[in-house]
Each structure stands twice: as structure tokens, then as C-alpha cells.
Amino acid sequence: MKPSQSAEVFRCHVMLDAGELRRTPLYDLISAALSFYADQPAEGLAADEDSDMLLFQYGCYDWGDGELFEFDLTRQFVDSHKTEAGAISQLRLTAYFAPDTELRALGRASHPCGSREGLADFRAVVFSSPAFVLAAARERVRVEIEWAVI
Secondary structure, rough: HHHHHHHHHHHHHHHHHHHHOOOOOOHHHHHHEEEEEHOOOOOOOOOOOEEEEEEEEEEEEEOOOEEEEEEEEEEEEEOOOOOOOOOOEEEEEEEEEOOOHHHHHHHHEEEEEOOHHHHHHHHHHHHHHHHHHHHOOOOOOEEEEEEEOO
């Protein structure tokens, strides 16, 4: 899979593994994203260890359309065939929630996973996080899967 194909391939993976996107439990969505990282290698990446990595991040943000709490799992690719401009792209799975006092109190945080060897520990970090515990118990506003060059 080329990074530019990752959103389409991941959507198929999620639909097969986790059912309909918006109603699927957050645990199942994240599990599908983690298995996708483990099982679906990307082509054309730089040789270094950080060329295919995960980032778990959460927090309340207002990008101009009103504040939402974002629970995000991002897969970042570094393309070996491109120069600095356009070399990095990201596949993002983001679940959005209406913010409340508990979610705002979490602040913002991010946790990286630089390799498949660290995936078990990363999985534990994600699923034991207060952000996951609180978000999993709430109804989502929406879920987005998107790929973009950054």
C-alpha cells in the first residue's frame, strides 16, 4: 500500500473489522487502526525507523467551527522519494465529541509509537488512558478518516 492509498485501504479494513463507522464502539475503531498498522505495511518509505509510526493524541480544540474534544490516532509516513516538502503524510482516525468539564480537564496530550515492536505497550497506553475511558462512554459527534500531506 502506498501512503496515498492508506485512507481507502483503511476504510475497507475498518468496515470489514469493525462495522459501520459512526456506531462502532471506540475500542473497536482503535483496535482496527492498531491491527492495520501491524498488518498493512506501507511502500516507498524512508529506511529510518520513524518512517512509519503512530501518534495517539487528544484534547479540546476549536478550529473555527466550535470547540470539540478530539480523540485521534494518526499514522505518519515519511516518503523516501520526496524532498522535505511533501515527504511527510498522515492517515488520521479522529473521533469528535461534545466537550464537557471532564474532557476539558484532561488537557491535551500525545504519545508516539515509533515501531511495531512497541505496539503492545502503545496499545496499553491508549486503552488505559483517561481520555479513552471518558471518550468510550460518550456518544460521538462524528468520526473522520483522512489522509493528507503535511
